[in-house]
Amino acid sequence: MPSRSLVRTEDTHFSGQQPQAVQRALGMLEAVAHLGPGTTAKEIARFAGVPPATAYRMLNLLVAEGFLVRVPDLSGFALGRRTAELARAAADTGPLPSLHDAVEELRSRTRFAIHVASFAGDRLRIVDRDPDHEIAAVGMLSKHLHANALGKVMLAYLPGVRPDPDLRRLTEFTICDPDELIRHLRAVAQGGFAHECQESRIGRAALAVPLRDRSAQVVGGLYLQGADGRVQPDDALVGFLVDGAERLTGMV
Numbered sequence: 001m002p003s004r005s006l007v008r009t010e011d012t013h014f015s016g017q018q019p020q021a022v023q024r025a026l027g028m029l030e031a032v033a034h035l036g037p038g039t040t041a042k043e044i045a046r047f048a049g050v051p052p053a054t055a056y057r058m059l060n061l062l063v064a065e066g067f068l069v070r071v072p073d074l075s076g077f078a079l080g081r082r083t084a085e086l087a088r089a090a091a092d093t094g095p096l097p098s099l100h101d102a103v104e105e106l107r108s109r110t111r112f113a114i115h116v117a118s119f120a121g122d123r124l125r126i127v128d129r130d131p132d133h134e135i136a137a138v139g140m141l142s143k144h145l146h147a148n149a150l151g152k153v154m155l156a157y158l159p160g161v162r163p164d165p166d167l168r169r170l171t172e173f174t175i176c177d178p179d180e181l182i183r184h185l186r187a188v189a190q191g192g193f194a195h196e197c198q199e200s201r202i203g204r205a206a207l208a209v210p211l212r213d214r215s216a217q218v219v220g221g222l223y224l225q226g227a228d229g230r231v232q233p234d235d236a237l238v239g240f241l242v243d244g245a246e247r248l249t250g251m252v
Helices: 018-035 041-048 052-064 081-092 099-107 139-143 149-157 178-191 235-247
Strands: 068-070 077-079 113-118 125-128 194-197 204-212 218-227
Touching (some): 052 068, 099 235, 139 149, 149 194, 149 218
Antiparallel strands (some): 194 204
């Protein structure tokens, strides 16, 4: 009986970089899981951060192994039988905490609002809102990435995402100079967090850190929001968010 291993040295030709190949394959499976049936090869490659040529080879392998299937009109992909079998096996091992339950535990440890965003498909979308602290003008977050901490995380970590060329000024504190924004985003990537201080709304400040999947790809953001002067990028608050993000790994 032929081997059913996911990555075969003789037919994948990844120059001996099997660990990286496995990470990429898992990232592509997660792309289909997040983006849904019919996701195209181009969308999967962009989501997983995989070069298109590599993505096409690995998608063919994942289809051949039963982890993915092609949708009936052949325009995209969906999760396959073997992926469903793994999901059922994982569920049988016992209940895991849901995203909301895990975030609620974080909320119980701070007086500030905590929200969770997904970056699936290069779109910023709030997937778990703090029930006690509604986000004012939530639609502005995705429209003006340069002016809020979640958007800055997205811009800093997702190469395919670009800010609006207009860099609209929402308040007197909004960063509207392209060069200044580039420097700011580099600092976000180096420091591992983003700070927002009255840049999208007067009186509001926030911090955000990236959320990752099991293959370490950035797939969302953890957003802490409060009043200006109270939310500061100090070690304690940033550390609290970073620790919380680690607890949420693989849940978004």
